[in-house]
Amino acid sequence: MLNLKKFLPFILILGLLPALLNAQATQPSREELEHRKKELQKEIDEANEALKVTKKSTRESLGQLRALRDKITLRTRLINNINEEINFINGDINSAYRDIKTLEKDLDTLKSQYAQLVVYAYKNRSTYDMLNFIFSSQSFNDAIKRYQYLKQYRDYRRRQADNILETQVLLNKKIENLRDQKDKRAGTLKTEQEQRNILETDKKEKDQVLTQLKGREQELIADINKNKKDAQKVQIAIQVVIRREIEAARKQAEEEAAAKRKALEEKKRREDAARKAAAAAAAAAKANAVNDAVADKPEKVERPAPEAPSKPAPAPPAEVEKPARVENVLEATPEALALSESFETNRGKLPWPVTSGNIIGHFGKQQHAVMERITVENDGIIIGTSKGAAVRAIFQGEVRKVVIIPGGGALVIIRHGQYFTNYVRLQTVNVKTGDKVNTGQVIGTAGTNELENQGEVELQIYKGIAKQNPESWIRRK
Template identity: 70%
Template sequence: MLYLKKLIPFMLFIWLAPAVLHAQSNQNQQPTREELERRKRELQKEIDEANEALKETKRSTRESMGQLRALRNKIMLRSRLINNINEEINFINGDINGAYRDVKTLQKDLDTLKAQYAQLVVYAYKNRSTYDMINFVFSAQNFNDAIRRYAYLKQYREYRHRQASNIVETQELLNRKIESLQSQKEKRADALKSEQDERQTLEKDRKEQDEVFNKLKGREKELVEDINKRKKDAQNVQAAIRAVIRREIEEERRKAEAEEVARKKAVEEKRKRDEAARKAAAAAAAAAAAANNNNNNVATTPPPVKETPKAPEPERPAPAPSRSANVLEATPEALALSESFENNRGKLPWPVSNGNVIGHFGRQHHAVVEKIDVENDGIIIATSKGAAVKTIFEGEVRRVMVIPGSGYVVMIRHGQYFTNYVRLQTVSVKTGDKVRTGQMIGTASTNDIENQGEVELQIYKGVVKQNPEIWIMRR
């Protein structure tokens, strides 16, 4: 029995050890690491695009606002990339600390297993005689006790084999953890070097930005003149667009009034026809009654003509609440187009295949001349010279205009919404054309100073300006 008392603790330990080792070997990687890697790739792609945009603007003979915008965009993206790398380093540090803890735990478990196995080996050596084993079995008081002792001896042998296997598995797991730890250290070293390189590049970009800014600052008078000219051009564009929209509203209102007058006239004519028919029917009935009385020589008063009572109309359910009446949505087609446009808020495509916003909607401070505010009626998108400009939603072309300083302007109606494509160099549609989403309507104009293509996208709801950036897809 002393033999069994020594054996039981070893068996309990070895039965629990595999579960502990399995739990340690199945630690899941945090998904945020993958998210960081994805963000890093996206930021690097955007930085590459910003570099290409900067190269295009540098082909100009003078410093321009495009260079300054491209440099600021690069600095912003590179700063975000550095922050992303720092977050990745923090995760790597966490993995390294966890790996250190795992290595220590596994080393401790391995030492314990080796010590326990050594005791087993010593005990087996001391009791290696076959006679002792047989004597242990045959010294049982009865047959059942002998069977149990034989089973204990068998389990003991299996336990020794498992103990040896667990030592080997633990050693292999420890080696893998050590390799993983070394790999994490190498990753951290690479990330730290990458972060340092990015900081050096960021410092160079900031110096270049300061140089461009100072040179542009020296041309402040020229910039103010350009700002005032663009502001005047934008006012002309807005006045023309609002005039067209008001004309559309007035035409729809007149059409609706004419339809209402025609409807009332038709109702009145129908009422008169019904009244005349009723009187004719009454006269015919009276004449028929009089003729019938004469034939029968009976002097009686003709019976009055009775109108057949109308069946009461069934009660109709109250109409569901609807959107406020709008003359631009007077037809079912116009209403459906408006609702479809609204349902695609934030999902509309860009008017160009490649480009970035260089002028945001609304009022902003000028990048160089701080005392002047710039207000945009839409968003200005920089793209390649002569790039194809496409519609962002299906609709009907209502106007194609030429405005000095702003090139061609194409206005497309979508129910009560209007999309305006300003600063086009050429157009390929005309007033009245039905267009589909993504259809090419012209090409972007060229800004010679910036050495790039430009197009402005405006969205109106009636005569109210909208921010196009909340309508189109994010990039």
């Protein structure tokens, strides 16, 4: 009977092997950790700049709270990155320890072997003994072999001495490397502790700002209600424009289909008339031929009764051209279809509408930053940027509407086939309805949030009348 207890450790190892291999495969390399560390430090610097800007306002704001939370999140990720780097260093140190132990053991073995060689050489140090060993050979070939043996023995002893020196040098390098790794670990641990101290300071500042903001709930609720009303106005304007575009495209498609049907009917009518005329001409020609034959031979040919004109064979029904199947009425034209396909091809690669900025309001329902019982819903993403920053079109298309929202800035709607990009909260606008725009073309400037002392622009993307999450369309930073 098979003893399962005996093989249980092997079974467990085999079961855990895929997970261990997968974990090893997903573990970032030293270069990736270094790159990630630089990127995180860059993002922390940007968050610090954003915090400096928002602190210029006279009161605490949601912008300060956002910037502090971003800093805390980024710094936590940086600390985790540093800890992974420390793990790498610890691995190098452990490896160095193992190498040093192995080299020390090899060195002791080489020294012991060399000592035995030295003792043997000392005992046989007399030249007479060496010559006696060679000349006591039974034959000349045996003497040659004994001479070669002595030579190889000397060479081996010399190589052993060289190996001892080389191993000693390598051991010293390993010890020096170990010392460097320990110094590096000490420096990294110091950096990690400094980051933890800064993190604690940021958390205290965040809690302080949050406490002060909670004391202004009524003011924040009023601001939420205002933003909600502005968003409703924007949505009404967008829905009106998109539905008008759909209706216009449908009407145009119907008119084109009616014109095509009329042209087909006219073509069929002309073909039927032509066939009837041809049949009548053929019948007349046949009757004339019979009359001519009777006139030439009247004594032999009886004049037949006039034949009723034969009915022409029914013509096969003309093929009615079916209009090409259109998935969406907004893609009824080849240009619109090509623009839609190109827009979809660039999903996740579209540029940001501003040169520099960060997302301060994500798409969809979000919990309010201060009041946990309240949620806010964004129809797009809100991007914080510098005051008066240039806002650019993220894709080529046609401006379908420019709307001024009282108290909410300007709105620019650009169509890209069946897709629409909407730029909300603009302070100034450089385009008008009907303008063709290219990717990256400046269409206006960002609005200003005086409370948070920064510029803002909201980007919305629609597929027909369906909202899209812009974060899945624009490229990641």
